[in-house]
Amino acid sequence: MKLAEAKAQFIQSWGSLGAQWGINRTMAQIHALLMVMPDPLSADDIMAELNISRGNTNMNVRELINWGLVDRILIPGERKEYFSAEKDIWKVATEIARERKRRELDPIIKTLNQLQEVEGDVKDKHVKAFKESIQGINKFAHQTDKAINSFVKAEESWFYGTLMKLFK
Amino acid sequence: MKLAEAKAQFIQSWGSLGAQWGINRTMAQIHALLMVMPDPLSADDIMAELNISRGNTNMNVRELINWGLVDRILIPGERKEYFSAEKDIWKVATEIARERKRRELDPIIKTLNQLQEVEGDVKDKHVKAFKESIQGINKFAHQTDKAINSFVKAEESWFYGTLMKLFK
DNA sequence: CCTCTCTTTCACTTTCTTTTGAAAGTTCAA
DNA sequence: TTGAACTTTCAAAAGAAAGTGAAAGAGAGG
Numbered sequence: 001m002k003l004a005e006a007k008a009q010f011i012q013s014w015g016s017l018g019a020q021w022g023i024n025r026t027m028a029q030i031h032a033l034l035m036v037m038p039d040p041l042s043a044d045d046i047m048a049e050l051n052i053s054r055g056n057t058n059m060n061v062r063e064l065i066n067w068g069l070v071d072r073i074l075i076p077g078e079r080k081e082y083f084s085a086e087k088d089i090w091k092v093a094t095e096i097a098r099e100r101k102r103r104e105l106d107p108i109i110k111t112l113n114q115l116q117e118v119e120g121d122v123k124d125k126h127v128k129a130f131k132e133s134i135q136g137i138n139k140f141a142h143q144t145d146k147a148i149n150s151f152v153k154a155e156e157s158w159f160y161g162t163l164m165k166l167f168k
Numbered sequence: 169m170k171l172a173e174a175k176a177q178f179i180q181s182w183g184s185l186g187a188q189w190g191i192n193r194t195m196a197q198i199h200a201l202l203m204v205m206p207d208p209l210s211a212d213d214i215m216a217e218l219n220i221s222r223g224n225t226n227m228n229v230r231e232l233i234n235w236g237l238v239d240r241i242l243i244p245g246e247r248k249e250y251f252s253a254e255k256d257i258w259k260v261a262t263e264i265a266r267e268r269k270r271r272e273l274d275p276i277i278k279t280l281n282q283l284q285e286v287e288g289d290v291k292d293k294h295v296k297a298f299k300e301s302i303q304g305i306n307k308f309a310h311q312t313d314k315a316i317n318s319f320v321k322a323e324e325s326w327f328y329g330t331l332m333k334l335f336k
Numbered sequence: 337c338c339t340c341t342c343t344t345t346c347a348c349t350t351t352c353t354t355t356t357g358a359a360a361g362t363t364c365a366a
Numbered sequence: 367t368t369g370a371a372c373t374t375t376c377a378a379a380a381g382a383a384a385g386t387g388a389a390a391g392a393g394a395g396g
Contacts, residue, residue: 001282001286003288007298009279022189022190024383024384026384026385035301037297043342043343054344054386055344055386056385056386079394080343081342087300089307089308111181114177117169120170120171125206130204134178136256140261194355211372221356222357223357223358224355227374227375247364248372249372249373
């Protein structure tokens with residue numbers, strides 16, 4: 001397979017993976033493109049490679065920067081901004097985990113805690129079933145929270161040098 | 169908080185969580201509803217509770233059954249079909265993990281393996297960067313695959329009685 | 337303080353997804 | 367075999383999400 005073809009296929013696969021995970025296709029494609037490029041690209045480069053508009057490029061690059069997956073690079077003497085993506089996939093994974101936890105898990109844990117306090121007679125099987133469901137989900141959410149925290153912190157922690165390198 | 173209100177809020181939260189995970193909102197809501205109900209519901213019950221059409225109900229219930237998250241219940245002497253959801257959240261989580269792995273991770277691993285074989289001089293920094301990215305992602309994907317397999321199998325395994333119960 | 341280049345914004349358009357509801361299909365008791 | 371009860375399908379409509387491009391903004395350099 002030729003390099004150009006392989007790149008195109010990777011970008012398209014990563015894009016549809018992203019889409020299934022509730023991430024905008026273009027955002028995932030830009031990320032894929034930047035991961036695969038040795039040097040930073042400008043907005044114009046991205047527009048040209050992916051055939052998308054300037055506005056779309058700008059929006060999604062900004063979002064990737066918010067997620068911490070892409071950095072703005074300023075090249076001395078150049079007016080243009082360049083962009084480059086983290087290429088260590090473990091760092092990418094921990095960034096994504098951190099971000100999704102913050103956006104999704106944290107709010108649902110808050111909600112679940114509130115829902116625990118539903119009033120009513122526990123003899124009533126509806127009340128009982130509800131409380132039990134919520135309690136189960138709540139425990140699960142807390143466990144997941146802990147697990148993600150460990151994962152996210154693994155990069156920074158004592159384990160990094162030893163445990164993480166086993167996986168790499 | 170009253171039970172009805174709490175249920176409504178749970179259904180709505182679970183629905184929007186699902187939406188962020190690339191799962192159709194209605195499907196997640198039906199799942200939430202069934203998790204919280206002590207007894208199985210009929211299609212009409214679901215339609216009434218969630219204010220959705222018959223067709224929509226039918227489609228999403230069928231999809232939930234495909235995912236293995238909901239069972240069809242036949243009550244002897246009744247013509248109607250009833251539906252009920254798995255209420256053990258750990259089982260729900262392993263079902264979802266199994267299903268998403270099959271749909272998403274397995275295909276991307278296949279693609280990544282193909283992309284490894286890009287031709288070209290490794291001295292070329294574009295080729296080099298591409299190969300390195302793909303290799304990193306591929307390793308990561310295989311590790312993730314193993315991790316999910318362990319998680320999915322944990323339910324059935326020797327650990328279940330000991331390890332899993334610690335978390336519950 | 338003007339101009340040139342690049343970035344950001346936003347109202348509008350396009351595309352994709354979901355939902356609806358009526359019609360067709362199925363099943364089963366009588 | 368019929369028809370009442372229930373389920374499934376599907377084309378059309380509505381709704382949501384993403385993308386466009388022109389115009390406004392920003393700031394460096396003259």
